[in-house]
Amino acid sequence: MRLKITHQTVYRYDAPVGFVVQSLRLTPSVFDGQKVIEWKVDIDGAEPGPGFRDGAGDWVQVWTMRGPVTEVPVRIEGVVETADLSGVLRGHREMIHPMVYLQSTDATAPDDALRALAEEPEADLSPLDLAHALSARVSEVIAYRPGVTHLNTTAAEALSLGEGVCQDHAHALIALARLRGLPARYVSGYLSADADGAEHEAAHAWAEIHVDGLGWVGFDAANRCCPDDRYVRTGSGLDARDAAPIRGVRASTGMRAEELDVTVAVEPVAP
Amino acid sequence: MYYNEMLDGTKVREAYAGLSDWVDQMPAEIRQMKQAEAEALFRRIGITFAVYGEGGDPDRLIPFDMMPRIFTQSEWRRLERGIKQRARALNAFLRDVYGRGEIVRAGRIPARLVYQNDAYEKAVVGFVPPRGVYSHIIGIDLVRTGRDEFFVLEDNCRTPSGVSYMLENREIMMRMFPELFRGNRIEPVDGYPDLLRRTLETVAPAKCQGRPRVVILTPGHFNSAYYEHSFLANLMGVELVEGADLFVEGEFVYMRTTEGPKRVDVIYRRLDDAFIDPLTFRRDSMLGVPGLMDVYRSGGVSICSAPGAGVADDKAIYTFVPEMVRFYLGEEPILKNVDTWTLWKDDDFKYVMDNLGDLVVKEVHGSGGYGMLVGPRSTKAEIEEFRQRIKANPSNYIAQPTLSLSTCPTFVNEGVAPRHVDLRPFCLCGERIELVPGGLTRVALKEGSLVVNSSQGGGVKDTWVLSE
Numbered sequence: 001m002r003l004k005i006t007h008q009t010v011y012r013y014d015a016p017v018g019f020v021v022q023s024l025r026l027t028p029s030v031f032d033g034q035k036v037i038e039w040k041v042d043i044d045g046a047e048p049g050p051g052f053r054d055g056a057g058d059w060v061q062v063w064t065m066r067g068p069v070t071e072v073p074v075r076i077e078g079v080v081e082t083a084d085l086s087g088v089l090r091g092h093r094e095m096i097h098p099m100v101y102l103q104s105t106d107a108t109a110p111d112d113a114l115r116a117l118a119e120e121p122e123a124d125l126s127p128l129d130l131a132h133a134l135s136a137r138v139s140e141v142i143a144y145r146p147g148v149t150h151l152n153t154t155a156a157e158a159l160s161l162g163e164g165v166c167q168d169h170a171h172a173l174i175a176l177a178r179l180r181g182l183p184a185r186y187v188s189g190y191l192s193a194d195a196d197g198a199e200h201e202a203a204h205a206w207a208e209i210h211v212d213g214l215g216w217v218g219f220d221a222a223n224r225c226c227p228d229d230r231y232v233r234t235g236s237g238l239d240a241r242d243a244a245p246i247r248g249v250r251a252s253t254g255m256r257a258e259e260l261d262v263t264v265a266v267e268p269v270a271p
Numbered sequence: 272m273y274y275n276e277m278l279d280g281t282k283v284r285e286a287y288a289g290l291s292d293w294v295d296q297m298p299a300e301i302r303q304m305k306q307a308e309a310e311a312l313f314r315r316i317g318i319t320f321a322v323y324g325e326g327g328d329p330d331r332l333i334p335f336d337m338m339p340r341i342f343t344q345s346e347w348r349r350l351e352r353g354i355k356q357r358a359r360a361l362n363a364f365l366r367d368v369y370g371r372g373e374i375v376r377a378g379r380i381p382a383r384l385v386y387q388n389d390a391y392e393k394a395v396v397g398f399v400p401p402r403g404v405y406s407h408i409i410g411i412d413l414v415r416t417g418r419d420e421f422f423v424l425e426d427n428c429r430t431p432s433g434v435s436y437m438l439e440n441r442e443i444m445m446r447m448f449p450e451l452f453r454g455n456r457i458e459p460v461d462g463y464p465d466l467l468r469r470t471l472e473t474v475a476p477a478k479c480q481g482r483p484r485v486v487i488l489t490p491g492h493f494n495s496a497y498y499e500h501s502f503l504a505n506l507m508g509v510e511l512v513e514g515a516d517l518f519v520e521g522e523f524v525y526m527r528t529t530e531g532p533k534r535v536d537v538i539y540r541r542l543d544d545a546f547i548d549p550l551t552f553r554r555d556s557m558l559g560v561p562g563l564m565d566v567y568r569s570g571g572v573s574i575c576s577a578p579g580a581g582v583a584d585d586k587a588i589y590t591f592v593p594e595m596v597r598f599y600l601g602e603e604p605i606l607k608n609v610d611t612w613t614l615w616k617d618d619d620f621k622y623v624m625d626n627l628g629d630l631v632v633k634e635v636h637g638s639g640g641y642g643m644l645v646g647p648r649s650t651k652a653e654i655e656e657f658r659q660r661i662k663a664n665p666s667n668y669i670a671q672p673t674l675s676l677s678t679c680p681t682f683v684n685e686g687v688a689p690r691h692v693d694l695r696p697f698c699l700c701g702e703r704i705e706l707v708p709g710g711l712t713r714v715a716l717k718e719g720s721l722v723v724n725s726s727q728g729g730g731v732k733d734t735w736v737l738s739e
Contacts, residue, residue, distance in 0.1 A: 021519055021562040023550045047521040049562075052569040055369075055396025062565035064520045095397040097372060099386035247550045249561045 001083075001229040002037070003192050004269045007076040007203065009246060012259040016068030020046070022248035025188075025235035027059035028080050032091035034232060039078035045069065057094035058235040074246060079269065080232050087218040087226025089208065089233075098210040101183035107239040108175040111156040117141065118179035127182060131209040131219060134176045138169055138221035151240070166205045167240050169221040173207040174239065183210035185236045186243040187218060192230040192266040202264040205243075208236065232266070274417050274677040275689055276340070286341040286737065287680075289455045293448075294338065294680065294687055302337075302682060305447055309335050312443050334730035335440065337447070340679045340692055340712040347458075347736040350413070350421060350696070351706050353605035356596060358409045358698045361428055361583045363599035365405035369396050369579060374598050380591045388588070389636070390581030392544060394551050398568050401474045402702060405577040407539075408467070409698045410434075413606070415677040422609045422674065424693065426592065428584040429576055430541050433711040434697050435499040438463060438506070440733040441709070456738035458708035463697070464506035467539075470701035475536040476570045478522075483536035485509045486526060488517070490542050490558050500541050514542075519562035524572045537573045538563075544578045586635045586669050587613065609674060615666035623661070623670040627654050630670045632661065645721065647673050676721055679732065681714055691715045693723045694734065708736035 007026070022043065028036050043063045051061035065072065104110065110118070121133035145163040153161075155175040158168035170186050177184035184207055191204035206220040206227060218227035227233070237243030277287040297305075313332055342350070367373050368385050375382045385391060410431025412424040441460050445452055468485060475483035489500040491513050504511035516527050517535065525532035540547060546556040551564040566572050582588065590611045593604040612619035612630075623630060632644040644657040661668050678689030696710030712732040713723035723729040 019518055021550065023562060023565050049519075049522045049565055049571070050569045052565075053397075054568065055393060055398070060565060060568070062519060062562045062569075064518075064562065066520065095370070096393050097375075097382065097386045099382055100391065100393050102387060241554075249549060 001192070002079060002081050002269050002271045003190070003230075003232060003266055004079050005076065005190050005232065005264075005266050007190070007264045008262070009074040010261040011072040011074075011248070012261065013070050016070050018067035018069075020065040020067055020069065020072055020248065022046075022063045022072070022074070022246055024061050024063060024074070024246055025058050025243070026074075026076050026245045027061075027234060028078070028189075029057060029089075029092060029233045029235070031057075031089055031233075033083050033085040033089070033227075033229070035081045037079040037081055039080075040076070042075045044073050044075075046072075055095045056236050057092050072248075081271070082229040082232060084228040086228070088214060089216040089218065092216070098183040098216075101185045101210065101238065102178050102181070103238060104175070104178060105239045105242065107152075107154050107171050107241065108178065109154065109156065110175050110179055111159075113159050114156055114172070114175050115179060117159070118176045121180075127211045128214065128217070130180060131177060131182060131211060131217065134180070134209075135173055135207075135219040135221045136224070138173045138176065139224045142169055142172055142221070144169075144222055166220070166222040170205050170207040171239060173209075173219060173221045177207070177209045184208065185216075186239050187233055187236045188240075188243045188245050189234045190232040190264065190266045191223075192232075192268060202266045203245075203262065204231070205240065206231075273675050273689070273691070274415060274420075276415070276677050276692075277680045277689075286343045286346070290339070290341065290451075293451060293454075299686070305337060306682065308447060309337060309443055312446070313439070316439060333436070333725045334716060335443070336681050336690075336714055336716070336730050336732045337444070338680050338682055338687070339444065339451075339733040339735045340694075340714075341735045341737065343737050344739045347708055349419075349605065351708075353421065354411055354413075354696055354698050354706055355704045356600065356602060356605050357411060357423065357426065357592065358406075358700055358704055360592060360595040360599050361409060361426060362404055362406055362700055364595045365428075365577070365580055365583050366399065366403045367599070368582060369398065369405075374595065377598070379594050379598055380588075384587050384591075385582060388582050388585065390544075390579070390585060392579030392582075394564060395568070395577065395579045400577050401476055401573055404474055404700050406580045406583065407470060407474060407575040407700050409700065410695045411606075411698065413694045413696070414674055415692075415694075416675050417677075420607075422607050423589075423592070424609060425586065425589060426584045427695075428580045429543070431695070431697065432496045432499050432541075433695055434463065435502045436731050437697070437709055437711045437734065438502075440711075440731060444733045455735070458736040458738055460707045460709040463707045464503060466699055466705055466707060467503070468507040468509065470699040470703075470705065471537045471539055471573075471575055473702035474573050474575065476573050478570055479536040484526075484533060485537040485539060486512045486517075486535050488512055488514065488538050488540040488542055488547075488560075490546065494541070496541060509539075514547075514556075514558045514560050517560045517563075519560060519566055522566060522569060522571045524560065524563060524566050535572060537575060539575045544581065547574070547578065586611075586633060590669070609671045612670040614661060614668045614670065619670075620665055624658065627658060629673060631673050632657060632668055632670045635667055635669060645673065648721075673721070676715075676723075679712070679714065681716070681730075681732075683716070683718075688718070690718070691721050691723065692732070709734045 046063040046065040049062035149164040155171035158164040174184040208216045283291045406428035410427035471485045472483045487504045524535045545553045547559040548563040549556045596604040628646045630646045634642040676691040679692045681690040692714045699705045712734045715723045716730045717728045
């Protein structure tokens, strides 16, 4: 499938700010399931660093603005050719040992409820079946409902609420997989609307679980499936914060109010 | 018995031959006067900080003992070879575990100890810093138990401190006892700041033009080692900066100055990994430089020591350093490790539980003489209390035999008496591996004590290496 992505994130400030630094991880991953036809990242008035591919295979680039500015507009536009690999991240070059992704973080720290849930699937399942079983359980116990959770909601909190968005599903699944000894990580990217018009979060997130022999496999518990050709993968990390597509700070601005305006569109286009 | 570094029975050993007359002939009242003078000098300089990770009151003066600790040239040569060998192996290990991880693939070190280590930084995987050096200043803590018996207690690959004591102890000795330095041929240590600067300049990034600009990045004046940061910056002739003095623009890091921004090539940071860049590590850190890691990874600046270098120096990895020497260098280790029982292994656990009263038990990530048990010097109740702590979390502990640390003559109230000592030399790694002849000798001032940490009643001594 050929997908066209337009993504704009604008940070607005009520007074001018200086020395803005943003580290972006907003370029599609390179693997057998996706090929970049064209891709452009731009921040008006900012100077790009040279960029590099990190150990996880993500393309990272720092952008800086000395300012002062009242607006930082991050614009992404591009076209990606995707293929359905049933979630398997085949042909992805990366160097980080999977065991690194067994490490828990604040957002994915287990509590008793997560531990109990992790123990539900039987012990003798194959790692792949276990991953599927855990993902299915997350879909059942956390209903999709926007607005009840926020950026800093943890996996344990989302489970206790029983509701959340894709970030919460991913965090919960990561926590469960790690509890069962499977390396797991958070993936950020985009998701195209279905042909039948069903709505999704266009700026999307899911989990990847490492299965011996198969490598990393994506699981989207929010949509009860594995990523296919509607998905575009951009970056990964231990949790949402670690995988954030945009990490930024402004220098010495004190209590300036920051407003965030995000628009994302992902649509199939003819090749 | 303990190895006495000065006396072999009643015979004075070679190293101390030139010193024993000096000691014998010094009247007690002169000695006390000199001791007071030394303390006044230290106070005036303001050197009152704790050695890295030791804790305790940062403003407390660490006692200085005027009796130097002495090595002969041949003793030092062997130590030097051993230290440099270890430094090469540690850097080879870091390069390997942030690359292909051959030592893990070969089954020589368990993957878990490396990849699930808190100090392992995935943010630098796949990046090789200039000259493949990750740890540029390695402090190796050594103890001696016999004429030719030296053991490594621990390696410090991050930002070991204490080198200002090495320099100040010498300075003060030379000021107070110039006659000693006329009568003995002692290798100088005052070249250290220049050597450090030159070492750091050799690891500037390829993009650097002209003479590299080196800065020291400090957390600020409230840090217990701030004195050392400013002392070194001054002697090296480089700027001392805090995070807010630096900023990232495009592909480089700049320092704010009254003459406008100046590009920085090498950052000798005295700040832990977690604080150096809020975009990559702790986002609440106000001490670091946002975007620094991105510039580092794209080759715009060098950070010394490299982020992630700490994975080479925890107490669990320590047990594998001799294996690293064999694996990467194909050599036999010159310096020995202390036998270490790792409590996550069942056999080791059982042995340690059966022999707790004879062993020293330490926390894997602990330092400074805290959180440890010295079996032979503990009460039954203390041992039992510690046993419960170990049982609750065995993998948090290692155990070692109680070492018979060597003694050096030390001035005490009653005159001169043997006290236990250790040694921290500072090995510099850049284009070449260098070691100034000397180091920081710490001495346990309490009679019989084996704990040299300043927070536990330790002091410091000038350390001499005699010329041929």
